Amino acid sequence: MYQLAYNIDFTDINDKIDIYTTFDEIPLPIKEFIKEISTKFLLYNSYLDIFYCSKCYSQLEDYTCPKCQKTYSSTNHKFIIETSYMEYETSYYFFDYSKDDLILYEVQEKTYYDNPISFIPYKTSRYYIKNAYRLTPEYLTDCLTGHNYYFKDLVFLDNDSYDFSEEDFQLFNLFYENKNFIYTSNFTELIKNNMYKYSNINLLKEYLDNNVFTLATLTYYPLYCKQFEYLVKLHLYNLACFSSPSFKKQNSFKAIFGVDKKYLSFMQEYDININILKALQLYPCTDISLLTFISRYLPIFKDLITYINPLKLQKYMAKEKMTEENIYEYEDYITSCAKLKLNLKDAKVLYPKDFFHSHDQVTAEVIFLEDKDIDKKLHNLANIYYFNIYEDDKYIIFPADSIKSLIDESTQMSNCVRSYGSKVANNECQIYFMRNKKQPQKSLVTIEVKNGSVIQAKTKYNNSVNDEMQKVIKKFAKSLLSIEFDQ
Numbered sequence: 001m002y003q004l005a006y007n008i009d010f011t012d013i014n015d016k017i018d019i020y021t022t023f024d025e026i027p028l029p030i031k032e033f034i035k036e037i038s039t040k041f042l043l044y045n046s047y048l049d050i051f052y053c054s055k056c057y058s059q060l061e062d063y064t065c066p067k068c069q070k071t072y073s074s075t076n077h078k079f080i081i082e083t084s085y086m087e088y089e090t091s092y093y094f095f096d097y098s099k100d101d102l103i104l105y106e107v108q109e110k111t112y113y114d115n116p117i118s119f120i121p122y123k124t125s126r127y128y129i130k131n132a133y134r135l136t137p138e139y140l141t142d143c144l145t146g147h148n149y150y151f152k153d154l155v156f157l158d159n160d161s162y163d164f165s166e167e168d169f170q171l172f173n174l175f176y177e178n179k180n181f182i183y184t185s186n187f188t189e190l191i192k193n194n195m196y197k198y199s200n201i202n203l204l205k206e207y208l209d210n211n212v213f214t215l216a217t218l219t220y221y222p223l224y225c226k227q228f229e230y231l232v233k234l235h236l237y238n239l240a241c242f243s244s245p246s247f248k249k250q251n252s253f254k255a256i257f258g259v260d261k262k263y264l265s266f267m268q269e270y271d272i273n274i275n276i277l278k279a280l281q282l283y284p285c286t287d288i289s290l291l292t293f294i295s296r297y298l299p300i301f302k303d304l305i306t307y308i309n310p311l312k313l314q315k316y317m318a319k320e321k322m323t324e325e326n327i328y329e330y331e332d333y334i335t336s337c338a339k340l341k342l343n344l345k346d347a348k349v350l351y352p353k354d355f356f357h358s359h360d361q362v363t364a365e366v367i368f369l370e371d372k373d374i375d376k377k378l379h380n381l382a383n384i385y386y387f388n389i390y391e392d393d394k395y396i397i398f399p400a401d402s403i404k405s406l407i408d409e410s411t412q413m414s415n416c417v418r419s420y421g422s423k424v425a426n427n428e429c430q431i432y433f434m435r436n437k438k439q440p441q442k443s444l445v446t447i448e449v450k451n452g453s454v455i456q457a458k459t460k461y462n463n464s465v466n467d468e469m470q471k472v473i474k475k476f477a478k479s480l481l482s483i484e485f486d487q
Contacts (some may be wrong), residue, residue, distance in 0.1 A: 023127040023141060025105065030107075033183050034092050038109060038125065041079040042072060054081075079179070087112050091130065093218065094183035097193050102135040103143075104218060131221070137481055140219050151224040159160040182208050182218065196348055200232035201455050207237040217241040227256075235268045243274040261286055283310045290314055295326060300331045307344045316351045325414055325461065329359055332418075336362040360407045367403050367421050375403045377425035385430055390476040395469075396440065396449065400424060409433055412443035413460050420448075429455075434473070445469055452482050 023031075042060070043052040052058065053065035063072045081088060092107040108130035132143040139150045151187075184205040191202045199222035221228045221240065227247040231240035239247070253261040258281040266286045270276070279294035282305055294301045294310055301310060317326065333355070334344070340362060342349050352358035367374060382401030390397040400406050403421050409431075410418035423429050434445035434457070447457045447466055454477040457465050465473065 003012050026107065026129075029185065030092075030094050030183055033094075033185070034109065034127070037092065037181050038111070039070065039073070041081050043113065044080045044082060046082055050471075051080075071131060073416065081113070088179075091180045092183065093180065095186060095190050097190065102193055102195060104133045104135060105129060106131045106133075133215075135195065135219060135223065137223055151220055151348070154220060154224075180213060182213070184208055195349075198229055199223070200289075204237060204241070205233075205240070210254050211237075211241075213241055225370065225421065234264065236271065238271045238273045239277065246274055257281075285311070287311070296324070297327050300327055304331060304334060308350055312351070316355075320355045321353060326355075328409065328414065330355070333359040333362060336366045339366050343430045359368070360404070360411060363407050363418060364403050367418075371422060371425070374421045374425045376419065378402050378406075381424065381427065381430075385432075387481050388432070388479070390472075390479050391437065392472060392475070393432055394437060395444075396435045396437050397432050397472075404434070406431065407444050409446055413446055413458070415446060415460075415462055417446050432476075434476075439465055445473070446474065448477075449480065452480055453477065454480075 001366040039055045042048070043054050043057070046240070051060040053068060053070050055059055055070045056068040057066060058065050058067040060066075064070070065072075088111055090109045090111070092109065093109075096103045096105060106129070107127060109125055110129050111125045134141040138152070139148045141148050152244075187205055189201040190196050191199065201218075201222050218220055221244040224250065225244035228240050228244040231237075231244060249257055250256045254262070257263075257267075257277065258316065259277075261282065263280060263286070267273075267277070269282075270279070270288050272291075273295075275295035275298060276288075276291050278298055279291040279301070281311075282298070282301060284289070285291065285292060290311055293314060300332070304310075304313070312332070317324075317330070322330070337344060337349055342362075345427050346352060379401055382399045385399040390401065400409065400417075403418075404423070406421055407418045410416065417431060420429070420431055424431055428450075430449040432447040432449060433443065434447055435442065436444055443460070445457050445459055448455050453472060457469070457473050459465055459469075
């Protein structure tokens with residue numbers, strides 16, 4: 001393909017320029033590295049809950065294979081492969097360079113596993129050079145297509161977005177389903193190259209050996225983002241590898257990170273990512289569990305922080321037996337309280353004794369406040385749509401008949417059907433509830449009907465229905481009567 005800088009044993013840099021065209025021509029140390037990584041995978045049969053050696057397929061009782069003596073460390077457990085998947089892909093990257101030239105190669109391994117519990121287990125792997133990228137301080141060249149990706153054009157807009165073209169984004173920023181590994185044994189030589197001389201990328205060896213990364217981690221950030229070197233030096237590897245453009249040169253630690261320097265040791269201990277940092281900025285503390293919770297729902301907490309203490313909220317949710325996903329209901333509750341002009345400085349309002357009852361109550365009051373005729377309209381329409389009630393030996397499907405019924409369904413199912421009140425009242429759609437006849441008060445499936453057809457049916461958290469439910473819903477759809485209203 002392009003220039004290569006090492007001799008055939010990959011032990012010293014050559015003046016001679018060679019060309020790789022096939023996997024066989026890759027230097028021996030690289031091939032040994034690929035072989036070693038490939039055999040680190042643990043095979044796992046989830047049905048039987050059994051681990052197998054990836055080298056000889058013997059059943060494992062501990063970290064050493066009783067047959068071939070292959071040893072697996074606890075770290076290797078992250079390389080588990082489900083035996084039900086017969087094929088997977090792995091990418092191996094390695095740098096090759098001379099004084100003035102630098103190439104990053106990607107070797108693809110396609111592996112096919114026969115199930116280890118079969119009579120004659122086997123593994124076959126095919127290797128090929130998938131791509132090579134030539135690097136300069138200004139751009140990266142795709143050696144197969146000749147396309148140049150100019151770093152200056154990969155504009156970072158703010159903390160949450162990039163101005164990437166779709167092609168650029170695919171190349172630099174996506175995590176692919178296949179696993180990625182990089183050969184780091186030559187990083188000491190790599191930093192002698194002028195482009196990587198001050199990048200500190202050699203300090204990332206252990207991190208890159210044990211964590212995911214993207215092409216941007218290896219190229220765009222260390223070559224173009226000046227803060228990459230600073231972040232690596234501070235041992236904030238996660239931030240360096242995925243969020244370098246978020247940080248600009250400032251005069252103080254607090255100006256750069258938005259938190260006091262006393263939190264540096266905490267940031268290093270957990271090698272925090274950008275979302276944890278944003279949570280830390282929002283609520284400075286060293287409770288990693290709480291910050292992780294906040295980070296998963298940052299937009300919500302940005303709104304709630306005006307009213308609540310996140311730690312108190314977390315304890316309150318545990319006391320009320322609420323899950324993390326109930327944070328959406330809590331936000332809805334606080335928003336409703338604000339609309340009703342309740343005192344949000346009152347702890348009894350912020351943390352009511354029976355949350356779900358209080359939530360339903362204030363939500364209903366807001367809906368009544370916005371349109372007092374909605375409930376009456378829902379009730380009248382339900383009397384008409386009761387013609388469409390469907391039931392079999394196990395299930396019953398019936399229409400929503402009040403704001404209270406929509407709120408109850410929304411609360412049980414953690415969906416947004418409570419907001420459908422005006423749509424249903426104006427006959428823009430109909431909402432039906434599917435329940436088990438033995439537990440008619442317990443929500444099972446929320447069904448939306450429009451123009452006489454079922455347009456969606458979802459279980460809790462908007463998940464898809466199972467095959468049994470789907471068959472019942474299809475029968476319900478066929479039984480729907482066409483009801484026309486005078487305009």
